[in-house]
Amino acid sequence: MTQQISTAQKVSTWEIDPGHSVVEFSARHMMISSVKGRFHGLAGTITVDEANPENSQVEAVIEASTVDSRNDQRDTHLKSGDFLDAESYPSISFRSKKVSYHDPEHLKLIGDLTIKDVTREVALDATFHGKMKSPWGDERSGFSAQTKLNRKDFGLTWNVALEAGGFVVGDELNINIEIEAVKKD
Numbered sequence: 001m002t003q004q005i006s007t008a009q010k011v012s013t014w015e016i017d018p019g020h021s022v023v024e025f026s027a028r029h030m031m032i033s034s035v036k037g038r039f040h041g042l043a044g045t046i047t048v049d050e051a052n053p054e055n056s057q058v059e060a061v062i063e064a065s066t067v068d069s070r071n072d073q074r075d076t077h078l079k080s081g082d083f084l085d086a087e088s089y090p091s092i093s094f095r096s097k098k099v100s101y102h103d104p105e106h107l108k109l110i111g112d113l114t115i116k117d118v119t120r121e122v123a124l125d126a127t128f129h130g131k132m133k134s135p136w137g138d139e140r141s142g143f144s145a146q147t148k149l150n151r152k153d154f155g156l157t158w159n160v161a162l163e164a165g166g167f168v169v170g171d172e173l174n175i176n177i178e179i180e181a182v183k184k185d
Contacts, residue, residue, distance in 0.1 A: 014046040014141055014181035016060060021179045023062055027151070028170025030162060037069035037078070039092075046143075046181050056099045058109060062092040082158035089116045097121070104128070109145065115154040122147055124177070131183075139183035149173045 022038050029035040041063025049055040064086035067078045079086040096111035109124040129142035151157075151173050160168045 010051040011047060011049050013184045014048065015184050016042060016044045016046070017140070017180045017182050018042050021181075022177070024176045024178075026174045026176075027172065030168055031166035031170070035069060035074075037067060037075075039063070039066050040068060041066035044094075045184075046141075046179075053101055053107075054099050056096075058094065058096040058099075058111065060094045064090055064092055083156050085116055094122075113149075113154075115156070118154045120153050122149060124175075141181050141183070143177075143179040143181070145175075145177040145179070147175045149175060 018041070021042050022040075023042055024036060024038045026034045026036040039062045042060065044058065044060030047057045064084045065079055067075055067084065067086075069075055069078065078084055081088070084092075093114045094111055096109055098108075098110040100108045100110075102108070105128050107126045107128065109126050110121060111124075112119050113122045124145040124147045126143055126145040129144065131139060131141035134140050150171050151169075152171055158169070162168065
């Protein structure tokens with residue numbers, strides 16, 4: 001008699017470890033350089049369906065007020081109504097809608113990203129780096145993901161024209177995400 005494994009046994013939930021995960025961004029500044037920043041307040045879950053990987057899901061929330069570009073004046077401006085309006089919209093959220101695998105390590109994650117009161121579908125190119133048991137006995141997995149966004153699509157439209165042409169802030173944001181997650185079941 002063959003033992004059947006229920007679908008429930010093949011589904012696992014992983015919690016994002018905020019101490020070992022980061023969301024970073026970069027944008028052109030004054031058309032000549034790139035300014036980078038990150039968010040420190042990241043939380044979320046990854047639900048993996050090993051039998052049907054395309055049914056896996058990701059939900060993540062970033063605290064908008066944790067933006068850090070290594071410049072207090074710029075961070076205050078990024079938190080203001082000109083950009084994130086962190087007081088009125090304290091979180092940025094992502095909820096996946098579709099996962100497609102190119103191979104066991106590379107996947108495309110498509111979902112809804114909400115910044116302020118604007119939700120848009122985005123696609124993330126992701127890499128699964130594997131899983132292992134930590135020295136403390138828990139199981140951990142690692143992922144990287146990248147995408148590019150037009151900040152104006154999310155209502156982040158503040159800018160100043162430069163005398164020589166161009167603008168202070170570029171429209172394109174490069175997003176890089178590094179995730180370490182802890183198995184919860």
